[in-house]
Amino acid sequence: MKRVSPRVAAIHDLSGFGRVSLSMVIPILTTMGVQVCPLPTAVLSTHTGGYDNYKFIDLTEHLEEYIAHWASIGAEFDCIYSGYLGSPKQISIISGFINDFRKDEQLIVIDPVMGDNGKLYSSFDTTMVTEMKKFIGLADIITPNLTEAALLLDTAYQERVNDTLIKEWLTKLAAMGPKTVVITGVPGETPDMTCVLAYNSLDQRFWKVNCSYIPTHFPGTGDGFTSVLVGSLLRGDSLPIALDRSVQFILSAIRASYGYQYPHREGVLLERVLANLNLPVLISTSVAL
16 A cells, blocks of 8 residues: 655654754654654753753663564655664664665665764764764765765865865765765855755766855754755655755754854754745755766
């Protein structure tokens, strides 16, 4: 029986406070008409960016039984979307889940969350990077930021990069297995710009989306970007349109939040911009390179 709505298995942690991970993934994809089936890897009282003494409940020991129950009821998914994984053990379990639940015409999206601003997150070591290199080989699409791309390639992080270098990185990452690679958070040609670059190895085309750089930081925007990308592709958008939609949505969320006086560690004011997800892309800014 054909499903009324696309169905996604969303493998992320859940923070009780702060708009990140599943607190971003579920409302975004639901608004875009996608059924979200969460596979939580951990539960936290708050996210870890800017909060101390948070409660962390590791669900690693429960994941295999959780997945086994899904298998017993014949659960099937149009997309498997993996975000933050806390350990090599979790990578191993989710790798098995992808292999066991993989179907024809299914979309596998991996956001290889490992670091930012040129640094590996303090909870990880090089073993995590080694395992993530293998893990991304299972994906159709990966969405690393600039730091994560450098880590996956064992190359030095650079704050200033050009299109030629990023295109080289994109092709090298695609050679590791994923059909499409999207690198986010790439500095633009001027300080007031930032951009996203992508490569589709199937047609060997590069794409670039420029947008304004707003000098602030909100946690969870990477989760939001990849979630919109997933929802857009499942609705039948082409890759350049999906990139446009994702960039425009995150930019609108940051703009809607930036002027308010509240702790930015709480994340963007998602509630104010969710309706934008059902608007057409106003101006296509994707350009082929």
